Amino acid sequence: RIKASGLKLQLCTNETQATRADFVRKLRNLGFDVSVAEVTAPAPAACHLLRERGLRPHLLVHHDLVPEFAEIDKTNPNCVVLGDAAENFTYANLNEAFRLLIGMEKPVLISLGQGRYYKETDGLKLDVGAYMKALEYACDVQAEVVGKPAKSFFESALAELGVPAEQAVMIGDDIVSDVGGAQRCGMRALQVRTGKFRSVHSLPQPAPILPHPASAPPSLLHTL
Template sequence: CSRSSVSGKLLFYVWLTPLPFLLNRIKASGLKLRFCTNETQATREGFVKKLQGMGFDISVAEVTAPAPAACRILKERSLRPHLLVHNDLVPEFAEIDKTNPNCVVIGDAAENFTYGNLNEAFRVLIGMEKPVLISLGKGRYYKETDGLKLDVGAYMKALEYACDVQAEVVGKPAKTFFESALAEMGVPPQQAIMIGDDIVNDVGGAQQCGMRALQVRTGKYRPCDENHPHVKPDAYVNNLAEAVDIILQQL
């Protein structure tokens, strides 16, 4: 595993559970930082409010998330979405015309992933000459306090198969997602590090963008990740605190 030196810049991924003092250590070091999340069950404002309630010093401007990226695409291409998303995420699309849909946007809709709702999205897509399916991620599963749960990728694949369409992914691991975060900070990929628990979405996505990536052995990490046939992290760390220690020691 490599522990290459880090030069003055950092792209930093956190999934809802680290201690706030680790964030303060990063900020005090002068490194640039972004929270890169595939959270699609809440707006960025809701996501930030949740973290602030846990003691994090974080602003909406420090969060890169899929829904705003999808809205930019919809506006640029004059697309009117049929939304299959979580109810709490709908406000992100408040300024988007949704009449007479000419595409489908799918996110982690959780309890909204019913047969009826999936079939409605299917009917929108199958009725188009050139169906457009935009997915706010393609994760297979994620971890909550009560265990692992199916993520948006499973439902995205169902619609792809039924409608013979290739989804456009705007969340992790899409290269454009990481490029957006880097552009917001004004940092080249060679000077950025991703820390995440998802071998494909976090580590693989960052590396294909030219970044280095560390995988933490917490969260959704599973031992079999270390034998992944395609994605090899630059290093494994046991937890977020260890990752921060390594990075700051290398400055």
């Protein structure tokens, strides 16, 4: 409906349990007509940053995301890249990342997002942000966030869309990563009640609340 109305669409996701290609494949299987170019995700942005700064990462990420880093030099790591590793978030793996960071003269921790939790069919689950904070505290380092709610992430999505922030609207269920991040970037935002929406959360700025994404008619988006 959004595309048919003439509006541009870019999916901003903190998905770090799958490559963009696999993510798009899942969406297409659900009937959504999207392409890889219409998805802004943390892993490709992190790869760009790693190449730009000559960083060689130790990866603590989901095994399905590893192919995104296939062309990145990972020998003799000089940084740690943290994603939603799910079952890979074991004590041994976290401690290995800790030891690498604490042994660096200038530790570099790159986090693919900083979400607190997310919702799956069996309930809420801890997200990468919780583990990021643990490593920050243990190593006395501040992580560089690549993904929502980082301003640079939204700016990258806007660049791919080819529109300024004031002409873009973010629709999401995460009050911090989606709504708050977009608003701090100068965008407008719509909060939806699906996913992990909780009414106890307060909005950074007043934002319309919708039952679900499909209830945002293109006519409304045109007038925002």
